[in-house]
Amino acid sequence: MSLLSVESVVGGYTRADTILKGVSARAEPGEIVAILGPNGAGKSTLLKAIAGQLNLREGAVTLDGQALTGLRPREIARHGVAYVPQEANVFPTMTIRENLEIGGYLDPAHTRARIDEMFERFPMLGEKRREAARTLSGGQRQVLAVAIALMVAPVLMLLDEPSAGLSPVAAAGLFETIRGIRDQGVTVVLVEQNALDALALADRAYILTAGQNHIEGVASELAADADVRKAFLGG
Template sequence: MSLLSVEGAVAGYGAAEEILKGTSIRVEPGEIVTVIGPNGAGKSTLLKAVAGLLPLKSGHIAFEGNDVTRENALGRARAGLAFVPQERNVFGTLTVDENLVTSAFLWPAAARGRADALYERYPMLATKRRQLARTLSGGQRQILAMAMGLMTEPRLMLLDEPTAGLSPSAADDLFDAIVTLNKEGMPVLMVEQHAVEALAVSHRGYVVVSGRTEAEGAGEQLAADPDIRRLFLGG
């Protein structure tokens, strides 16, 4: 049984507009899965649909064998999905610690213990726990955003363009953090523009074009495919 299964997803932002036009993907337990494709293909829309931020016009979403198609974002979070958006993913005027504690909204009584556990996992956050989130570097903010997602103890992490705007070294560090998180048992579904690097750390990948799933395969296989390299990976 797949951990996540999206079948024939059709969704958009207006009554007549369809960004997703029958997209289908799956995530198996323990995997990192990356979705790549051109700008405007519907990659981020797909993640929002999975997270419950955008309702499907048709299609189905199952998580851990349960149909969550009609669940809203809160219901998906309770089911075990954590979504880290590309932008505005931390509260800049709150401290690092306040960001973490606030993120345990499903189980506030457990907030302190979970935050302390994340400080052990990410020592950088511990040293900056009293700093405002807006004072962090781009890479540090992304680590904080991932940690905020982990405060709900999810069973699948959804990452939308996690390395957007980061320097090459910060992006490499973030990919390392994602791989480490996965090795510790967290499945990951992410959308990435840094396709070569993302596919290199992924078990599988999908190519989405114009709202449709055009290709699927092992990360290394997709990265080596000459047509995909020419169209999406810069040759």
């Protein structure tokens, strides 16, 4: 049984706006799965659908066999799903520690211990714990956003464009962080515009076009396919 199963989901932000037109995907335990495709393909919308950020008109989402369809985002988070949006993913005027405290809202009894764990895992956050999040660089903010998500002890992490706006060096460091999270047992599904970098990171990938599945397969094989590279990966 797949950890995450998305079956023929149809939906959008309004009744008149259908962005997802029967998309299906899966993620196995311990995988990194990349969701790729051109602008407007429905990539970010798919993550929001999994996280309960929009209502589905058709299809189903399950996590380890349990239905997530129709649940509120808070309930989905309680099932072990952490969603990191592309924007507004930290509280800029609050300190790093305060951001992590908010991330622990589902399990306040263990918040202090998990904050200590985050400071050990990401020493930079510990060093800056009393500083406002707005003082962090772009790469550091993304690390903080990931740490906030880890505060719920997720089994599945959804990352929307984590490398957006980062320098190549910062993006490479963030991808190493994501790989380390996977190695510690968290399944990761990420949307990325940097397709080749995402395929180098991922185990498997889905390419969407116009809200539908177009190609799926082993990430390394998709990266090596000349037709795929020409059509979707910039040559």
